[in-house]
Amino acid sequence: MAPDPRCTALRAAKDKKGLSYTQIAQEMGEPEQRVIDICTGTSTATEKEFNLLAQILDMKNAPHDAAHVTQ
Template sequence: MAPNPQCAALAAAKDRKGLSYTQIAQQLGSTEQHVVDICTGATIPTTAEFNSLAKVLDITSSAPHDNAHKTK
């Protein structure tokens, strides 16, 4: 079973789109593990990675400024 994203909005968007971490990684040109690490909070994404992930998942609202949404 794949790990759940740290952010509830991210988890909901991933479920709504019906995408696996592998499919998201392919669209981002990244590895599945890197996407999992970003989504679960193990890795802090760059602003570009965060924005690209939001675009793939059709997230249009701004992220709150808390620990689950930090960028480098």
């Protein structure tokens, strides 16, 4: 089982869309591990990755605070 996202907004959006990390990774054009690392807070998303992830998950007004800092 893949790890849960640390961000509750991200978790809610991921669950609402019903997407797996694999599906998100395919849509982003990134390796699955990179998506898992971003979603669990192990890695920081670039601005492009953050925006694309928010778009894929239909996150309107995605939080952009310390937990969601981009490089």
